[in-house]
Amino acid sequence: MKYFSKGIFYKEFKMxxxxxxxxxxxxxxxxxxxxxxxxxxIKDAVKKGxxxxxxxxxxxxxxxxxxxxxxLLFIISIILxxxxxxxxxxxxxxYELIAALPYKREEVIxxxxxxxxxxxxISFTISFIAVLIAFKNNQTLLSCxxxxxxxxxxxxxxxxxxxxxxxxxxxxxxxxxKNILGGIFSGIFLILPLGLSALLEEVxxxxxxxxxxxxxxxxxxxxxxxxxxIAYYISPIAYGTDYQYQLSYGIRVIILIACIxxxxxxxxxxxxxxxxxxxxxxxxxxxxxxxxxxxxSFCTGLLAAAVLEANLTGVFGLYExxxxxxxxxxxxxxxxxxxxxxxxxxxxxxITNKIIKLSxx
Amino acid sequence: xxxxxxNLISVINANKAYQYKKALNxxxxxxxxxxxxxxIGPNGAGKTTLIKCILDIYKLDSGEIKIGGKNxxxxxxxxxxxxxxxxxxxxxxxxxxxxxxxxxxxxxxxFDMDRFNELNRIxxxxxxxxxxxxxxxxxxxxxxxxxxxxxxxxxxxxxPTSGLDPIARKNLIQILLDEVAERKTTILIxxxxxxxxxxxxxxxxxxxxxxxxxxDSLENMKTSMKKIQIAFNEEPKLKIEEMKEFRSVExxxxxxxxxxxxxxxxxxxxxxxxxxxxYQEINLTLEDIFMxxxxxxTGVM
Numbered sequence: 233m234k235y236f237s238k239g240i241f242y243k244e245f246k247m248x249x250x251x252x253x254x255x256x257x258x259x260x261x262x263x264x265x266x267x268x269x270x271x272x273x274i275k276d277a278v279k280k281g282x283x284x285x286x287x288x289x290x291x292x293x294x295x296x297x298x299x300x301x302x303x304l305l306f307i308i309s310i311i312l313x314x315x316x317x318x319x320x321x322x323x324x325x326x327y328e329l330i331a332a333l334p335y336k337r338e339e340v341i342x343x344x345x346x347x348x349x350x351x352x353x354i355s356f357t358i359s360f361i362a363v364l365i366a367f368k369n370n371q372t373l374l375s376c377x378x379x380x381x382x383x384x385x386x387x388x389x390x391x392x393x394x395x396x397x398x399x400x401x402x403x404x405x406x407x408x409x410k411n412i413l414g415g416i417f418s419g420i421f422l423i424l425p426l427g428l429s430a431l432l433e434e435v436x437x438x439x440x441x442x443x444x445x446x447x448x449x450x451x452x453x454x455x456x457x458x459x460x461x462i463a464y465y466i467s468p469i470a471y472g473t474d475y476q477y478q479l480s481y482g483i484r485v486i487i488l489i490a491c492i493x494x495x496x497x498x499x500x501x502x503x504x505x506x507x508x509x510x511x512x513x514x515x516x517x518x519x520x521x522x523x524x525x526x527x528x529s530f531c532t533g534l535l536a537a538a539v540l541e542a543n544l545t546g547v548f549g550l551y552e553x554x555x556x557x558x559x560x561x562x563x564x565x566x567x568x569x570x571x572x573x574x575x576x577x578x579x580x581x582x583i584t585n586k587i588i589k590l591s592x593x
Numbered sequence: 594x595x596x597x598x599x600n601l602i603s604v605i606n607a608n609k610a611y612q613y614k615k616a617l618n619x620x621x622x623x624x625x626x627x628x629x630x631x632x633i634g635p636n637g638a639g640k641t642t643l644i645k646c647i648l649d650i651y652k653l654d655s656g657e658i659k660i661g662g663k664n665x666x667x668x669x670x671x672x673x674x675x676x677x678x679x680x681x682x683x684x685x686x687x688x689x690x691x692x693x694x695x696x697x698x699x700x701x702x703x704f705d706m707d708r709f710n711e712l713n714r715i716x717x718x719x720x721x722x723x724x725x726x727x728x729x730x731x732x733x734x735x736x737x738x739x740x741x742x743x744x745x746x747x748x749x750x751x752x753p754t755s756g757l758d759p760i761a762r763k764n765l766i767q768i769l770l771d772e773v774a775e776r777k778t779t780i781l782i783x784x785x786x787x788x789x790x791x792x793x794x795x796x797x798x799x800x801x802x803x804x805x806x807x808x809d810s811l812e813n814m815k816t817s818m819k820k821i822q823i824a825f826n827e828e829p830k831l832k833i834e835e836m837k838e839f840r841s842v843e844x845x846x847x848x849x850x851x852x853x854x855x856x857x858x859x860x861x862x863x864x865x866x867x868x869x870x871x872y873q874e875i876n877l878t879l880e881d882i883f884m885x886x887x888x889x890x891t892g893v894m
Contacts, residue, residue: 239699326683331650333700334673509651
């Protein structure tokens, strides 16, 4: 069976080649330039005789062991890119032309996927080769911070993360009938566990506060830490960071490869059965409507409650008032936050429902 | 091996529903090889949906569509037999015309550049211009040229003359007639321009509310159906509009224009008793049949 088509490759690559320039340029400008700048500063320091190892460790950790702004922007860009590669054909019903051409739908989506992955891999590889060259030329200077082994590990895990993001985004875009919207949803889903754990932290803060003032803080801290670690475990997007809760390198690689492999099949099937007449809908399937309505309402409610709770903590002066009044004001805070969660949640549900219906009319 | 007269397109009990509407309701249709088949109907009748299902752009909820005996569903071999000229051509705006040609060459092994050049001598398109800068009519010309150059066995066209000037329309009709005469290409056209369809189609199907209300050759239609003008010297006692022999009645004063299948001596005597002083058979058009079919809301024949 044929899975790759020259014609579709030509059509997709013609559009995608611009992304190759954009993505590569973005990485070279933001990541590589930042790396080169760090090297230059260290060189200057060595020249002046005031080099101090600790002063520069942070910069390299930020670049290679955390999600640096440049990497974050690159992730946003590849989410947009992957989303556009599927969703662009939904604009002005261009899918009609593709669908009428003598190709199997599997061929179309596999070719789109291959082009997207190739462009992503090439752009990241170009940037990495530039890093390697810079490292080779300054090996003596940088060997206390970096090594070839570490750099290859960095390259490989991040490459897998980017391919995972591309696969996930393309899958979500085949479930959304509007261009780019799939990218927005996919971005939200990718950071959802981390975002929810951060929001829960805000909401739990009041309860933490009571317990902290009443003296039972460790127990809740351990619960929250557990939630955070689970959030990291189930967020492959964060596997490139050197976080305290992180899994071992090998396990992260295995999980990423497994996730990519498991997502490819649903991506192909989802595109194969995609009812093109529903392009333009926010969500192609009714199950997606339900998930969207409930998910958006829950998250917005939680966000509103967290914001209100953070403000009320200040308004009630919980950090200053007498310990005998704390319980009463904490109860108020929890009550109003819960009310806000329910109210905003219900309001958002109706608004989302209306928007989804409008997209179908 | 298909012979002339075999069904090249077979639609078998096709059903398709959108969220709030049934677009195709048990449609059965057969189009013979080498025929020019007209698909007509009011807006929202389901013509475009049927065409998109024939092209496998939309999937049927139930039923089957066969092209040259093969199920069209996700079948590149069957799709390769079809050229599709859409009502609004959704080509990629960043592509230049020569890049579209390259895409078609990579896609259709039968693509004939000589044929494209030959058609371009008639339609005159610049090959270095990007699609985004072409007018609606130019896009339509390009679509026609590309889809005729793939040497299709079936050419499916949805409102192909929209956006074309009268000269281009005339050229198109001649090209289509030549295509059928020389290559026995089967053509399925959906259009609201009934006059043009009447000139070129040999068979017509009328669609309404997701159903084929009527399907026959134009020749049969015109022999089985008559359009008669009848004049009375005074108001007839019988209500002409309610006579079951007439499928459609239009009245201006005491002159009636009727569509009927049963204009025989018995009916003439009946009308003479009512005071008919004059009758005359006038030219029946596709528009008359269409109006009659749609206004009655059922298959009238």
